[in-house]
């Protein structure tokens with residue numbers, strides 16, 4: 149019998165269609181040609197002049213800005229959907245309202261290596277990526293014109309990556325995104341009912357149940373949510389209660405880099421490098437939601453295409469049970485652990 153599962157945070161229902169259930173390994177991607185190094189890649193060292201001037205770079209001492217010598221580089225997005233202007237205007241057009249799209253769009257180039265996706269980088273470089281997220285988050289956090297900072301990563305063309313060179317993106321915007329608002333409203337409802345942080349409750353429950361856990365380290369839990377929207381939806385959440393990603397502690401950076409890299413490596417080996425998006429959900433910059441909200445990173449692989457039902461109903465059909473997806477990814481990590489011994 150197909151199941152409806154309810155997401156505890158948002159109250160959203162997801163159909164888990166066990167009757168068309170597929171085995172997790174049926175999502176393994178067909179082999180593809182290796183990524184070709186492009187001779188004109190704006191993110192490769194030597195081509196720095198092709199991007200707007202950098203806003204942050206970790207580089208060799210003595211190397212000049214906007215030239216080679218960096219190991220991580222952040223630049224404004226050339227095709228920005230939002231712009232930082234001193235004061236935004238609101239206008240009316242009949243019954244309709246429009247506002248200037250105030251904000252910043254940045255590209256965080258993972259490393260100088262055109263081919264090295266996160267699973268292939270040395271661990272210390274993944275820690276540098278985490279550090280760059282934090283540095284840019286802090287840079288925008290205090291801007292009074294901004295309400296929200298969204299950090300995300302697109303991998304593979306079907307997931308929206310238009311340039312092959314691995315990079316993350318940051319959107320600092322003057323609105324609180326709707327998808328996030330739904331989650332925050334749910335979290336605030338739980339707090340008002342006296343049941344505390346719903347994310348902390350989920351962490352406790354997932355650790356008790358065990359079936360949806362993919363991996364765990366001293367600071368982070370990686371699991372498949374009970375009402376996962378898509379096959380292999382995966383969350384990485386800090387075990388310590390914290391509303392804002394901006395409050396990531398010094399001792400949490402390495403465990404976050406470990407959890408992220410090992411999870412993405414499990415996707416890569418188990419499913420043959422599928423397209424995916426991940427994004428960090430963090431508290432809005434101005435709202436006081438320290439008790440209600442709990443930041444996390446959501447990874448959504450693009451293994452099925454949202455169709456009319458999803459668009460029309462705003463409701464997802466997931467053809468893989470989250471327990472089966474978690475077990476499959478957990479095995480990949482176990483195999484990797486054995487190989488490392």
Ligand SMILES: [Zn+2]
Pocket residue numbers: 186189190191192261262313
């Ligand atoms: Zn490149």
Ligand SMILES: [Zn+2]
Pocket residue numbers: 345346347348349388389390441442
């Ligand atoms: Zn919490």
Ligand SMILES: [Zn+2]
Pocket residue numbers: 331429444446
């Ligand atoms: Zn979320």
